[in-house]
Amino acid sequence: MINLNLKNIAPSYIREILSVATHNDMISFAGGLPDPNSFPLELMKESFQELSQLPEFFQYNSTRGLEGLIESIGKRFDIKKDRSLIITNGSQQGLDLIARAFIAPGDQVLVEAPSYLGALQVFKLAGAQLKTIPILDNGPDLDALKNCFERQKIKFFYVIPDYQNPTGYCYPLVLRKAIAQLCRQYGVMIIEDSPYRELGFKGEKLALISDFFPEGSIVLHSFSKIVSPGLRIGCVESTSKIVNSLIKLKQISDLHSNIPSQFILQKLIEHRGFELHIQQVRQNYYDKYRLLVGELEKELANEISFKPVQGGMFIWLSFRDPEINTMEFAKKALTKKLAVVPGSVFYLNGSNNQNSLRLNFSHPTLANIKKGVHHFAQTVRIYSKVN
Ligand SMILES: Cc1ncc(COP(=O)(O)O)c(C=O)c1O
Incomplete structure (x- = not known):
C-alpha cells in the first residue's frame, strides 16, 4: 500500500x-x-578526541538542538535576535519538516524553473500542487512572478537566491527586495534555501530575501557545503511560532539530530581557524x-x-x-x-x-x-x- x-x-x-x-x-x-x-578534519581533530571523554554528548538531548551550537550559529551567521532556530539533519530534513508541517495536499507551491530536485520531491510527496517561475539571467522574472501571484493562490515561494542550484546565479539586491515586496503584498510565505551562501568567491553576501519580509519567511542554512555533508547538520531559521511547530514535528520524527555531530560543529565554528x-x-x-x-x-x-x-x-x-x-x-x-x-x-x-x-x-x-x-x-x- x-x-x-x-x-x-x-x-x-x-x-x-x-x-x-x-x-x-x-x-x-x-x-x-x-x-x-x-x-576541515585537522581543525576538528581535537574535538574528536575530546568527545571520547564526554559521555553526556552521547545521551538523548534537546529536539531544538545543542544550545551551544545554536548560540554559535547565531553569532557567526548574524541571525537576528528575534529569530528562532532549530537544528536539522541537513537542510534536506528542514525542507521535509516544513512541507509536513505546513503544506496540505493541493496547496500551491511556486518553485523556480530550473530548481533543486530534492526540494521538488519533498513538495511532491506532501501533495503540493507545484507551479513554476522561469529564471532569467538575474533570477526569477518579476513580471511573471507578479502575474502568478495575482492569478493563483500561492502559499509558498521556494527560492534559492545565493548561487542557485542548478544555475549558479546569485540574485541582485534590487531583485531580492522586489521579490520580498511582492510576497508581502500577496501574502505568500517565502522558503529561502541557502546552502551555498558562504561560497561567494570573494566572500560577499547580499541581504537575504527574508531580511525584507522576516515575518513571512523560513530560511534554510546548511553546513554540508562549507564543512561536510556527512555530518548532516543544517538549521531552519524563522519566527518562534513556526520553529516551535517544526520542533514538535521533529520530536515525533527523530527526537533530535546527532549530538556528537552538533558538538563537533559547535567547536569548529568557535575555532579561530574557522x-x-x-x-x-x-x-x-x-x-x-x-x-x-x-x-x-x-x-x-x-x-x-x-x-x-x-x-x-x-x-x-x-x-x-x-x-x-x-x-x-x-x-x-x-x-x-x-x-x-x-x-x-x-x-x-x-x-x-x-x-x-x-x-x-x-x-x-x-x-x-x-x-x-x-x-x-x-x-x-x-x-x-x-x-
Ligand atoms: C538547494 C539545496 N538545498 C538543500 C540541499 C540539501 O543539503 P543538505 O546536505 O544540507 O541536506 C542541497 C544539496 O545539494 C541543495 O542544493
Whole structure:
C-alpha cells in the first residue's frame, strides 16, 4: 500500500548517475559534492578526541538542538535576535519538516524553473500542487512572478537566491527586495534555501530575501557545503511560532539530530581557524571554476555559452546548437567516462530545456577538470557527427 505521491516520484537521475560517477576511472561534473580535501578534519581533530571523554554528548538531548551550537550559529551567521532556530539533519530534513508541517495536499507551491530536485520531491510527496517561475539571467522574472501571484493562490515561494542550484546565479539586491515586496503584498510565505551562501568567491553576501519580509519567511542554512555533508547538520531559521511547530514535528520524527555531530560543529565554528578554513574553500572553488571556464573557452568557445558565476559549485551551460539534446549527450558522455547532469532533470515535467546542462566544479580535481573538459569536447564532436 505505497503512498500514491511516493509512487509517482521518479527515482532521482542524479542519485543514479552518482552511483556510476563514483567509479574510479570516471570524471564527474555531475553531483553537488564538496571537495573532500576541503573537509576541515585537522581543525576538528581535537574535538574528536575530546568527545571520547564526554559521555553526556552521547545521551538523548534537546529536539531544538545543542544550545551551544545554536548560540554559535547565531553569532557567526548574524541571525537576528528575534529569530528562532532549530537544528536539522541537513537542510534536506528542514525542507521535509516544513512541507509536513505546513503544506496540505493541493496547496500551491511556486518553485523556480530550473530548481533543486530534492526540494521538488519533498513538495511532491506532501501533495503540493507545484507551479513554476522561469529564471532569467538575474533570477526569477518579476513580471511573471507578479502575474502568478495575482492569478493563483500561492502559499509558498521556494527560492534559492545565493548561487542557485542548478544555475549558479546569485540574485541582485534590487531583485531580492522586489521579490520580498511582492510576497508581502500577496501574502505568500517565502522558503529561502541557502546552502551555498558562504561560497561567494570573494566572500560577499547580499541581504537575504527574508531580511525584507522576516515575518513571512523560513530560511534554510546548511553546513554540508562549507564543512561536510556527512555530518548532516543544517538549521531552519524563522519566527518562534513556526520553529516551535517544526520542533514538535521533529520530536515525533527523530527526537533530535546527532549530538556528537552538533558538538563537533559547535567547536569548529568557535575555532579561530574557522574563518581561514572558509576562505580556503572559497579560493579552492574559485581556482577550479577559473580552470573549468578557461578550458571550456579554449576547447568549445563556438559551441557553448554560459553566464559567469560569482560563487557556489555550478555553472549552467547551453549548447548554441538547439538540436543538441543534453539527455542524449549525457548518455554519450558516460561512454567517454564523463558524468554530467542534463538540464531537463531540474524542471518539473522534465521536458523543458533540452539543450542545457549543469556542471559541478567543486568536486573534481584540477587535473580531472582539464581532462574532463577534453572528454566533454570529444563528446560534442562525436555527437555532432552522428546526429
Ligand atoms: C538547494 C539545496 N538545498 C538543500 C540541499 C540539501 O543539503 P543538505 O546536505 O544540507 O541536506 C542541497 C544539496 O545539494 C541543495 O542544493
